[in-house]
Amino acid sequence: MPNLKEVRNRISSVGSTMQITSAMKMVSAAKLKRAQDAITQMRPYAEKLQEILQNVSSSLDTSENAFARQNNGKNVLIVAISSNRGLAGGFNANVIKKTWSLINNDYQGHNISIICIGKKVNDAFKRTEYNIHGTDLPFNLNEVFDNLTYDTVAPIAEKIMTSFENKEFDKVVLVYNQFKNAAVQLVQAEQFLPIMPSASAGGSSTDYIFEPSKEFIVGDLIPRSLKTQFYKALLDSFASEHGARMTAMHKATDNAKEMQRNLKIMYNKARQTAITTEILEIVAGAEALNG
Numbered sequence: 001m002p003n004l005k006e007v008r009n010r011i012s013s014v015g016s017t018m019q020i021t022s023a024m025k026m027v028s029a030a031k032l033k034r035a036q037d038a039i040t041q042m043r044p045y046a047e048k049l050q051e052i053l054q055n056v057s058s059s060l061d062t063s064e065n066a067f068a069r070q071n072n073g074k075n076v077l078i079v080a081i082s083s084n085r086g087l088a089g090g091f092n093a094n095v096i097k098k099t100w101s102l103i104n105n106d107y108q109g110h111n112i113s114i115i116c117i118g119k120k121v122n123d124a125f126k127r128t129e130y131n132i133h134g135t136d137l138p139f140n141l142n143e144v145f146d147n148l149t150y151d152t153v154a155p156i157a158e159k160i161m162t163s164f165e166n167k168e169f170d171k172v173v174l175v176y177n178q179f180k181n182a183a184v185q186l187v188q189a190e191q192f193l194p195i196m197p198s199a200s201a202g203g204s205s206t207d208y209i210f211e212p213s214k215e216f217i218v219g220d221l222i223p224r225s226l227k228t229q230f231y232k233a234l235l236d237s238f239a240s241e242h243g244a245r246m247t248a249m250h251k252a253t254d255n256a257k258e259m260q261r262n263l264k265i266m267y268n269k270a271r272q273t274a275i276t277t278e279i280l281e282i283v284a285g286a287e288a289l290n291g
Contacts, residue, residue, distance in 0.1 A: 004274065007267040011260060018256035024087065025249035028242045032182060035239035039179055039232070046232040053225040056217065057195045065218055066165045067226065068195045073170025074110045077137075078102060079160070079192070080125070081176035081233060082118035083241040084142050091177060091244035092120035094187045099175050102189060103130065113169070115160070117141045117234070137163055148238055150231050157230035161223060164193045176233045177240035183247050185240035192230065195222075 057068045080099045082092045099121070103112055114130040116122035119142045125131050132139050138156045163169055172193040177185040210217050 004267065004270055007263055007270060011263045011267065014256050014260045014263060018253055018260065021249045021252040021256060025246055025253060028246035028249060032239065032242035032246055035235070035242050036179070036182075039235040039239045042232055042235055046228050049225045049228055053195060053222060053229075054197055057197060057222070065195070065222065067161065067193055067222055068197075069164075069170075070194055071170050075169045075171075076107050076110045076112050077115065077160070077163070077169040077172045078112060078130075079115045079117065079172065079174050080121045081174065081237045082116075082121035083237070084119040084145060085245075086120065087248060088241055088245040089248040091185060091241055092118070094185075095121055095175055095177060096124045098187045098189060099125070102173065102175070106189075113137075115139070115141070117144055117156075118237075144234065145238060148234060150227070153231045153234055154227045157227040158223070160230075161193065161226055169193075174230070174233045176237040177244070178236045179239040179243060182243040185244055188233075188236075190233065192226070195226075 057065055078099060080095055082095045086092065099114065112130050113132055114125050114128075115132055115137060116125055116139075122142060136159065138159050141156065144152060144156070160172060164172055171191065174188070174190045174192050176188055176190075178188045180186055
């Protein structure tokens with residue numbers, strides 16, 4: 001049985017930790033509300049735009065749409081999206097694990113490059129052979145989440161699209177956590193480029209009427225849709241991060257309360273034992289004097 005001072009110190013330490021985790025939970029809950037509103041408002045628009053993009057791409061020749069270029073090339077670019085901070089449960093570990101799974105299984109034998117968005121995934125891959133070095137592609141993207149807007153994300157997507165157009169890569173895959181709710185985040189490995197034709201339009205011979213012109217649609221709508229899809233992935237990841245951290249801090253606070261309760265029981269038992277021992281010593285001493 002530990003002495004009373006040790007137990008008191010542990011109770012005080014657990015109480016301080018509980019205050020920190022509770023404060024972090026409230027901060028994440030406030031940030032989650034804004035991030036959740038952003039992704040829920042963005043998702044229907046992005047999904048409909050992606051559907052139009054797939055349908056339009058299936059009606060165009062490869063020569064008319066460079067972003068739909070299909071080949072069996074070996075050059076794969078993986079864009080891994082994590083957070084800059086930890087204490088979010090398995091949020092970052094799941095992205096890193098999924099990226100390694102793609103490298104070792106799905107794209108084994110391919111020439112793989114990785115663009116890291118977020119400090120945690122950057123720390124995991126910065127010393128590997130897959131990290132981007134000495135190219136025109138963006139790097140050091142840890143500050144993207146400090147000001148997550150379409151205007152800050154669009155140039156990153158544009159550089160990736162340009163590298164695909166220049167045939168530096170044959171496939172671009174986004175790995176990120178898709179937000180479902182505060183407690184559930186789904187790890188996605190989503191093909192960004194080339195554009196996959198719509199499953200429903202696979203056997204369709206729909207003849208689209210382009211207004212103002214097919215060239216304008218290809219030159220403006222398709223790049224805009226791809227940038228929106230990329231922005232949606234970052235919004236999903238941002239909302240998922242705060243949801244995962246809020247859930248993790250909620251569980252940590254509950255665990256701290258349970259630990260504090262057990263320590264208080266231990267403290268009371270130790271205090272009761274000490275009092276009983278003192279009473280026995282007093283009684284024994286009194287009897288010895290009377291004897």
